[in-house]
Amino acid sequence: EIEMTQSPATLSVSPGERATLSCRASQSVSSNLAWYQQKPGQGPRLLIYGASTRATGIPARFSGSGSGTEFTLTISSLQSEDFAVYYCQQYNNWPPSTFGQGTKVDIK
Amino acid sequence: EVQLLESGGGLVQPGGSLRLSCEASGFTFSNSAMSWVRQAPGRRLEWVSGISSGGGDTPYADSVKGRFTISRDNSKNTLYLQMNSLRAEDTAVYYCAKKVAGAAPFDYWGQGTLVTVSS
Numbered sequence: 001e002i003e004m005t006q007s008p009a010t011l012s013v014s015p016g017e018r019a020t021l022s023c024r025a026s027q028s029v030s031s032n033l034a035w036y037q038q039k040p041g042q043g044p045r046l047l048i049y050g051a052s053t054r055a056t057g058i059p060a061r062f063s064g065s066g067s068g069t070e071f072t073l074t075i076s077s078l079q080s081e082d083f084a085v086y087y088c089q090q091y092n093n094w095p096p097s098t099f100g101q102g103t104k105v106d107i108k
Numbered sequence: 109e110v111q112l113l114e115s116g117g118g119l120v121q122p123g124g125s126l127r128l129s130c131e132a133s134g135f136t137f138s139n140s141a142m143s144w145v146r147q148a149p150g151r152r153l154e155w156v157s158g159i160s161s162g163g164g165d166t167p168y169a170d171s172v173k174g175r176f177t178i179s180r181d182n183s184k185n186t187l188y189l190q191m192n193s194l195r196a197e198d199t200a201v202y203y204c205a206k207k208v209a210g211a212a213p214f215d216y217w218g219q220g221t222l223v224t225v226s227s
Binding site: 032034036041042043044045046049055087089091092094095096097098099100101102 | 216220
């Protein structure tokens with residue numbers, strides 16, 4: 001089973017600033033990596049798949065990069081609605097598909 | 109608009125059973141692979157089980173194999189999860205999630221249903 005590790009656990013950012021989240025896989029997952037946003041009381045929302053492709057309706061301020069074992073999610077200018085928990089997920093070796101432990105982006 | 113609506117969660121004693129349902133709308137359910145994913149309090153998301161569009165392929169996480177059964181009724185646009193021999197560690201919010209194919213991300217999720225296993 002591939003282990004996904006996210007850093008940092010919490011990221012404190014001011015509105016309008018840039019946020020950079022990291023995700024590392026214990027072995028290569030090629031570009032089969034997705035990012036999700038989750039707000040309290042809601043199911044996750046797909047942001048990025050294929051490591052760098054934005055899902056339908058996702059604003060351009062969200063971007064993903066990386067391949068193999070190292071991945072990054074960047075939010076270029078944080079809006080109030082972006083404060084949430086973000087998870088990465090590998091779907092290269094499935095089943096099982098595995099998730100990172102999450103990064104909470106909160107207001108500085 | 110894609111909607112996934114889970115139901116059937118609740119409080120159950122250890123060793124008990126529950127059946128979760130997920131009603132789907134807004135897309136062609138019979139063409140979509142589906143999964144159940146859970147999230148225990150303070151823990152990461154954990155994939156539980158999946159089912160192919162026709163129902164012939166049903167993988168499970170090792171943690172639930174032999175206790176949980178996933179199924180679907182394409183005529184009712186509904187996904188199910190039968191959970192037997194429940195343990196305290198099965199306590200979690202259970203989400204149903206849609207994907208296009210087997211090795212793919214989950215493009216839509218429900219809002220979840222809480223299962224609490226406790227005496």
